[in-house]
Amino acid sequence: MEISIRHYEKTDNADLFEIYRLPEVTANTSQLPYINSDKVEQLFDNPENYTLVAEVDEKVVGHVTLFLTNKVRDRHAAFLAIAVHPSCHGKGVGRYLMEQAVEQADNWLNLIRLELEVHVDNEVACALYQKVGFETEGIKRLSTFKAGRYIDMVLMSRIRPDYASNG
Template sequence: MGITTIRRLEPTDLEALTDIYRCPSVAENTSQLPYLDTGTINALFSGANQYTLVAEVDNQLLGHVTLFLSTKLREKHTASLAIAVHPEAHGQGIGRRLMEEALSQADHWLNLVRIELDVHEDNSGAIELYKKVGFEPEGTKRLATFKAGKYINLLLMSRINLGSTDPT
């Protein structure tokens, strides 16, 4: 596999992003229903208060990470996070590269202190990745989502970065 390029989402990427979300193993670990169409993907990831990066390898889009910036006045320092990587590219470091770059942008350009996410409690690979990049569990939402015919728990995680308080 070639070199991973991380860049901002372009409108021309929406079809490739839709293809990722059409993979059953991706859709089952989101809050969305399977078989998303391009219009739904466009609505989810093209808003003004979103910051989406994509990973491209050999000119093929293989993943994204999105920071959903809070529009609440007293929560401008927070964002929620969503990430998806094509199943054929799992285990190749793409998710980690996306997460690291999104967190760098959050710290150095977006002035974010708190990044939060929900993850299915049975998604051990994602939980491991989130812990590696600094997320910590905050709690469990019991029976919070419906997956494959049963209710499951969501794990709430966050990463706090207060940065430097020294202005010099």
């Protein structure tokens, strides 16, 4: 399977909707199940965000988004979100997206800190984030409502290595 990474285009919204319409995807996000296509478009069609997509056979099968800020004192940091179509889980798509996002953050966007939140029960995602250099910073207890109950969120971050060792 050949995976290509490129920047998001508006024409990707249909494929991204196909990913986000799946309850098994939205279950691990902050979105409600059965998200509509207008909401998906709003998520991605924002010039302040930096989104990369993964393509397999000319179909978008995942994305990683860096949510950048205009706050002067926070411009060194971005919040990260990722989703991969379940048919591509375990095939390296998520890892490749994360590696490319980190490379862009370090070498082109001049970011020092990447941060994310992940459901405590999403052990596969936690392991992926650790493989690309994220560390657990803490737990937000009873932070989100999922499948009829409150669950914890793991707060994770990655500090650019050259800054962490020299900072």
